[in-house]
Amino acid sequence: MKDKKRLPTDDGPTKWASPFAALKQVELTPTSPARSVSTQSEPVPIAHKKNRGRVDIIRQTAHRGGKTVTVVTGFIGIGLAEKELLAKQMQKACGAGGTVKDGRIEIQGDQRDAVARILIDAGFRPVFAGG
Secondary structure: OOOOOOOOOOOOOOOOOOOOHHHHHOOOOOOOOOOOOOOOOOOOOOOOOOOOOEEEEEEEOOOOOOOOEEEEEOOOOOOHHHHHHHHHHHHHHHOOOEEEEOOEEEEEOOOHHHHHHHHHHOOOEEEEEOO
């Protein structure tokens, strides 16, 4: 058998060396605030333009087991990262779940008014479409 390092099971003291003990001797240099690493991820600001185009806000229940979903479609010239950020803001404001699928933002429930407010703040021109 191979010799394995085993910890004693009796009440005797265990020999343990912290892997971080060497860090006590390292001196840290101060960094500028622009280069400091944050532990929290800061949201990327949304570019606010005067008119970023028309988007349709649709309330759907078809093929969803009778559940209502608010769908935002018609984004032009906007990347996936910004759609996900908008979806996150909508979810937080509505207190509901949601996702980004096939270039559309889907928010659970009939949340058209709250979604429209967020889109107006982001510079879009929301239009209520469908039922």
